[in-house]
Every structure is written in C-alpha cells, then in structure tokens.
Amino acid sequence: MKLTRATYFIIIGFILMSVIPTDIRGFSEELEDQLFLPLLILGIILLIIGIALAIKDKELFHVISDERTKRVDRSAVYYSWWLIFIFAYIYGVIAHIKNFTIFQYMSILLTVMILSMILFHMYFNFKGEE
Amino acid sequence: MKTRIKELRARYDLTQDDLARKVGARRETILFIEKGKYNPSLKLAHNIAKALQTTIDELFIFDDEET
Numbered sequence: 001m002k003l004t005r006a007t008y009f010i011i012i013g014f015i016l017m018s019v020i021p022t023d024i025r026g027f028s029e030e031l032e033d034q035l036f037l038p039l040l041i042l043g044i045i046l047l048i049i050g051i052a053l054a055i056k057d058k059e060l061f062h063v064i065s066d067e068r069t070k071r072v073d074r075s076a077v078y079y080s081w082w083l084i085f086i087f088a089y090i091y092g093v094i095a096h097i098k099n100f101t102i103f104q105y106m107s108i109l110l111t112v113m114i115l116s117m118i119l120f121h122m123y124f125n126f127k128g129e130e
Numbered sequence: 131m132k133t134r135i136k137e138l139r140a141r142y143d144l145t146q147d148d149l150a151r152k153v154g155a156r157r158e159t160i161l162f163i164e165k166g167k168y169n170p171s172l173k174l175a176h177n178i179a180k181a182l183q184t185t186i187d188e189l190f191i192f193d194d195e196e197t
Contacts, residue, residue, distance in 0.1 A: 057157075066155040067171055068162065125158075128167030 002063040003073075003121050009050030011118055017043030019111050026104045069125075076121035083116045084109070132191040135164045138182040153177040 025032040150157045162168035
C-alpha cells in the first residue's frame with residue numbers, strides 16, 4: 001500500500017463516487033437518487049485535486065516509499081484492523097436487531113474498513129512522532 | 131532532538147527534495163526529521179550525514195547535549 005497526499009484524494013474521490021452511493025442504495029434508493037449527483041461532483045473534484053497533486057509531486061506512476069512511510073503503513077493497518085474488529089461486532093448486533101440484510105451489513109463494513117485505513121494513515125502520516 | 135539539516139542544506143544549496151532524492155527518502159520524511167518530529171534509523175541518519183558531508187554527531191543535537 002503506497003498512500004500519499006495525492007492518493008488520499010484519489011481514493012476518497014473513488015469512494016464517494018462508487019462505494020458510498022452503493023451503501024446508501026442498500027438503505028434507500030430515493031436518498032441515493034438525491035445524493036448521487038452531489039457525490040459524483042465531489043468525487044470528480046477530489047480526483048482532479050489528487051491527480052494534480054500527483055503530477056506536482058512527480059508521483060503519478062511511481063510512488064517513493066521509505067522507512068517512515070512503511071512505519072505509517074504498519075500503524076494504519078494495525079489500528080484499522082482493531083477498529084474494524086470492534087465495529088464489526090457492534091454493527092453486527094445493531095444489524096441483527098434492525099434486521100439488516102447481509103448486503104447492508106457487508107457494504108457498510110467494507111466502506112468503514114477502507115475509510116478507517118485511509119483516515120488512520122492520514123493521521124499517522126501527518127502526526128509524526130514526538 | 132534538534133538537527134542541523136536545514137543549516138547544512140542551505141550551505142550546499144540543496145532543497146528538501148534534492149536531499150530526499152540523494153538519500154532515497156520522501157521529501158516529507160526529511161521535513162519531519164528537520165522539525166524533530168521523526169527519529170530516523172541509523173542507516174538513514176548515516177545517509178543524510180554522508181549527503182551533507184558531515185557526521186551523525188555533527189548533524190543531530192540530542193537534548194542532553196543542549197544543557
């Protein structure tokens with residue numbers, strides 16, 4: 001996994017355009033119809049920003065990784081795994097009570113999985129160590 | 131921990147990007163090291179010192195040395 005400030009924008013853009021609408025559709029098709037266009041526009045804007053940053057950083061095709069980024073990767077995976085572990089359990093109980101379908105359960109779980117990984121990565125990347 | 135990376139970079143007219151490329155690291159990593167927000171491995175510290183034509187001792191100032 002080679003995440004940079006450019007790929008943060010690109011991945012979040014893709015999530016907004018493809019994953020989030022699918023999640024919303026699982027619960028309400030009407031709401032998905034209303035939110036599809038704003039999410040698409042926001043996603044495209046983030047994609048453009050991400051590509052512009054990748055070009056600026058000269059990392060469009062080749063991303064440099066070093067010891068710090070590898071450490072950030074490991075920390076993000078570790079904390080994300082634990083968050084998902086706890087979330088899957090709590091959300092599983094809620095899904096059982098509310099009678100969610102397996103699609104509703106899995107789509108949200110997968111979205112949280114990807115988002116938590118990116119957010120933890122951003123946090124550890126910008127935080128540094130004191 | 132404080133470093134003299136910025137001062138030595140200026141002496142050799144190197145940008146963070148130039149130094150990062152010389153030592154095979156990311157520019158952000160050099161930035162974090164300069165700010166004292168990341169402690170590099172011995173290997174990276176050695177590479178940076180070599181790129182700036184100095185020694186690790188000269189490059190990094192540890193807190194107990196300041197007093």
